[in-house]
Amino acid sequence: MNRPKVYIAKKIPSFVEEYIGKHCDYEMYDNEGRISEETLYEKIKDTEGLLQSGIAIDQKLLDRAPKLKVVSNVSVGYNNFDTDAMKQRNVIGTNTPEVLNDTVADLIFALMLSCARKVSYLDRCVKEGRWNMMDDKSFFGKDVHHATLGIVGMGRIGQDVARRAICGFDMNVLYFNRTRKTEAEEKLGVRYADMETVLSSSDFVLVMTPLSSDTYHLIDEPQFRLMKSDAIFINASRGATVNEKALIKALQEGWILGAGLDVYEQEPVDRENPLLKLDNAVLLPHIGSATEKTRNDMAMLAAENMVKALTGQVPPNIVPELRK
Structure with missing residues (x-):
């Protein structure tokens, strides 16, 4: 044979x-x-x-x-x-x-915590000898516990993130998905809402949708303008689900507080990409499953x-x- x-x-x-x-x-x-x-x-x-x-x-x-x-x-x-x-x-x-569900969910939470508590930025400050944590408000972070997490795309990984958010951090979790996940609502306590409500009501916004013609640039300038000025945006799905130029503008002009990214429209990231110069962006090299x-x-x-x-x-x- x-x-x-x-x-x-x-x-x-x-x-x-x-x-x-x-x-x-x-x-x-x-x-x-x-x-x-x-x-x-x-x-x-x-x-x-x-x-x-x-x-x-x-x-x-x-x-x-x-x-x-x-x-x-x-x-x-x-x-x-x-x-x-x-x-x-x-x-x-x-x-x-x-x-890879649990491993990616862990990384998403690492991004959320790093952005909220400015871990990357403060690590750099300590290494550069800038030690003034008690008085400098630029060192202050944002609480994760009891905050509202909005998830766009409630698939398996989205549900694992929601479980961590609710059980570990007492967070409120809203979600938007093409089809409602009633079983997840009953089991986890997440709440369904339309896209506009999820974006405008959440302290943290996570995108976890597959990339398709329907989700290309799903998050664009109008969506960033709906978010809170102190919201933190996380993308661990696919880079092209987000208009990166709109994200950069949102970060530079203060429409949102920060962003944590594991994916980009162009990978590897171009060395001239403005994201690389932003203190309010935590950037990882597409390593969601990398254990x-x-x-x-x-x-x-x-x-x-x-x-x-x-x-x-x-x-x-x-x-x-x-x-x-």
Whole structure:
């Protein structure tokens, strides 16, 4: 029986590589940095499976991989998939939801606390010898406990954040979602509201929506102007859900108090991006799931998705747009 041939376009843990090797013939990219387009296209011309992260799976790539049957993302997001093109070629696309929920929720709270209590700014002040915490109001922060958190996008991670907010910090939680989450309302005590109410009533605003044509620049200048002047904005979803120019203007002109970001419209962030010069912005390099255990779990789940798709089984995590 012929074994499926796959290509692994990123480094993965050895135990995940061993698992794939039990079921498939494989090659793996083992260099630092991202794989070049030229190398990738050469490697996938005869492969049935591709395990990767963030590579655009579009018509151009599919034309160079005529035998491709499954693309497995090592991520929960899949905006790198051209699902229409994949449907036409009967290529399955999978992702890695749920295994990273708690880790990302932890990071979101780290951003909220860091912004509210000016952790990054004060760390810099101490290291630069500026020690005047008792008298300098620029050192003062904002309380998180008993504040109102507004969540735009009440998916799994949004619900995990809400649980932390309510159980750990006695926060009030409002949310907006395309469909109401009545079970979350009953279980967690979150309250549904329209988008305008969530934005205008919240001390912290968190965006956790997937990126689609409907959510591109969902948060723009009108939305920032609805927020409180002492509100803190957090984005850990996808950079393009927010108009970054409008966010920069909001921070520079004081429409909102601060922002914590793990995602950006352009990644890596351009060195000339004004965000890099703002003391009221806490910036992270898209590391929401970046703990060793979670990244290992994601890689294993991605491998299982790919192997199952190639061995006559139904992978558990086919993205919704590609489910039959």
